[in-house]
Amino acid sequence: MDFGEPAETDEELVARLRAGEPGIFPVLVHRHSARVFGLAMGMLHNAQDAQDVVQETFLSVHRRLDGFRGESSFRTWLMRIATNSALMKLRRRRRKPELPLVIEEAEPQGRELSHEAVDLRPLADKVHHDRQLAAHVRAAVEALPDRFREELVLADYQGLSMAEIGDLLDLTVPNVKTRLHRARLAVRDRLRSRLGEDGL
């Protein structure tokens, strides 16, 4: 399918859409749906729920397009709607009180050493080519308690600033930073442990 001039910005597309030009909305959907899905999967780790979020997000965008004032970029506006939709779903779904995030303590001698020996640095660029590694990373993210996972996804995947995340989650910036750091260390430790077991 041809989605028009690659250089055309979202904002230009929105202007054409508002001018009544047909066939524009599908272009916007195609441009952003994978990212919205990735965000929702990261937060909800359930494909059905993530699809629902994608659908709700674009329905909402479609309904509210007249209210888009261009104060932020279209993408920021869209991702904010998507984030709110995913957070609402997450909160509705929460039944039991959350366990605090426990950074795994040092394990018995020997095992600990083998985990420490797992070097993550050379793996950083390999996720795109290594499905198994990508699955390990996702599993490590999924294992986080909801509150830590949502921050990690908002920061690392969606690229929101600390202030934006604080705003969305009603937290102070230092709070956001501290939690995010703990979440990232937990992912690191879990990854090391899983990769160590795999003998990688």
Add this chain to the structure above:
Amino acid sequence: MTDCASLNEFLVDLASADDESVPPGLEQHLALCEACARQVDDVRAVRLMVHDALDLELTEADQAELDAMVLAAIARQG
């Protein structure tokens, strides 16, 4: 003064960083201290991996299906 103890504060910033620049004093320390350098690299590696792993959630065929579903829902809404 910059030593291993000051790393943690920097890591908290780095983990969340809008700005990744390393303070000059710490940069010197990182050049000398392998343990701290490794920690910084690990945190950066995790950030990249989380991003890329989530980016891979959807195949092109899946996305085409998802797009079609979204557009159908919008058509129903009118």
